[in-house]
Amino acid sequence: MSQSYDYDLFVIGAGSGGVRAARVSAGMGKKVAIAEESRYGGTCVIRGCVPKKLMVYASAYSEMFEDARGYGWSVAEPSFEWGAMKKARDTEIDRLEGIYRKMLNGSGVEMFDQRARLIDGHTVELADGKRISAKTILIATGGRPALPSFEGVDHAIVSDDIFDIETQPESVLCIGGGYISLEFACVFHGLGTKVTVSNRSTLLRGYDGDVRAHLIEALEHKGIDVRLGINPVKIEESGGRKLVTFDDGSTLTVDTVLAATGRRPNTNDLGLEETEIAMSKGGAIEVDAYSRTNVPSVYAIGDVTDRVQLTPVAIREGMAFVETVFNDNPTSPDHELIATAVFTQPEIGIIGMTEEDAREDHDVAIYRSTFRAMIHTLPGREEKTLMKIVVDKASDKVLGVHIVGHHAGEMIQCAAIAVKMGATKADFDRTMAVHPTSAEELVTMREPVAEG
Secondary structure: OOOOOEEEHHHHHEEEEHHHHHHHHHHOOOOOOEOOOOOOHHHHHHHHHHHHHHHHHHHHHHHHHHHHOOOOOOOOOOOOOOOHHHHHHHHHHHHHHHHHHHHHHHOOOEEEOEEEEEOOOOOOOOOOOOEEEEEEEEEEEEEEEOOOEEEEEHHOEEEHHOOOOOOOOEEEEEOOOHHHHHHHHHHHHHHEEEEEEEOOOOOOOOOOOOHHHHHHHHHHOOOOEEEEEOOOEEEEEEEEEEEEOOOOEEEEEEEEEEEEOOOEOOOOOHHHHOOOEEEEEOOEEOOOOOOOOOOOOOEEHHHHHOOOOOHHHHHHHHHHHHHHHHHOOOOOOOOOOOOEOOOOOOOOOEHHHHHHHHHHHEEEEEEEEEOOHHHHOOOOOOEEEEEEEEEEEEOOOOEEEEEEEOOHHHHHHHHHHHHHHOEOOOOOOOOOOOEEEOOHHHOOOOOOOOOO
């Protein structure tokens, strides 16, 4: 006799992955519930990708106003109001959260606006003490910013806190060399804040070397103070500001310190220890190729598994979960060749292998071009675009494409289709260029750079 459960599926966490899995499962006729202690939409919609990108757009207007004069526009001296931007941004986020709730409600998913913990492989307990049973449980609680450990670090903010800042700081220190630190460094700089970036090593570790060098030069040219090879060791309050001391003895006083040195899976106080679900040393839930934990009825997707921390990946993992569990079609999410964008200014778009990684196992040819995009010519802006293609000599297969420049994120999405399909350099070469565009450079680079 089969056991009866309250729900076919109970989802913990209403971010992009959890909401997609819940909604699609309910659309297949399954009885589904979801619990979220914060806001619906998760990191991406509420305190990540979306509000950040809106701030990126806002910050880009400072250069647009300057460049407009080069195109014959008479532009009065512009001014920026942080409060107006914040109000408009927050209104849009409220609207998007409402859409998420409406989609879940329209699909028949029951929503619990409170925390849920696991009791066992088929039972969750809500914050109000109510216990609910489910045939399958999906954990999609995402990740959270991780603070580094040094004296006075509690005087710093993390990326989540940026969206609650009421008044624009006059100066900011961004600690960290990852994309979150650098994106917000560019945002603050574009809005008129004096910005310093510090990191113990280089910026964007793991990215292609040419990309990293190109970005560092671009940031410094814009006036961002980039300090590499130093670590903060202390933050002190000083007259309402923050006095930061580094391990080389130097100091810096700023209004705000952003600590953006990494993220950790959101697995605290989920009851995972009671269910003996396996976790990594870093606190991520360990899953197999089908997102199943070592407890057969419990699955996990998204940042909480620390596989690939990207919103579209979490959504794909959610869809693969539905196919596997409810459609009798075991599906493993494809984590190979994922295109990514970094919304610094200039933007970065990448797909595939870096030159450094490719050289470990391949004899490669490198095609590289650096040029000033047409949009920058009349204003006289010296910002350069970098395009780079990494090719395996033996097969002519394109192993990687790297772009730094105007609309790099948009371009890389299209290039990713070709690379994912296994395109060769010859395929790129025989593709007719779209002129005049920056993207045409991807199909007009005929000669590799000289070796050595």
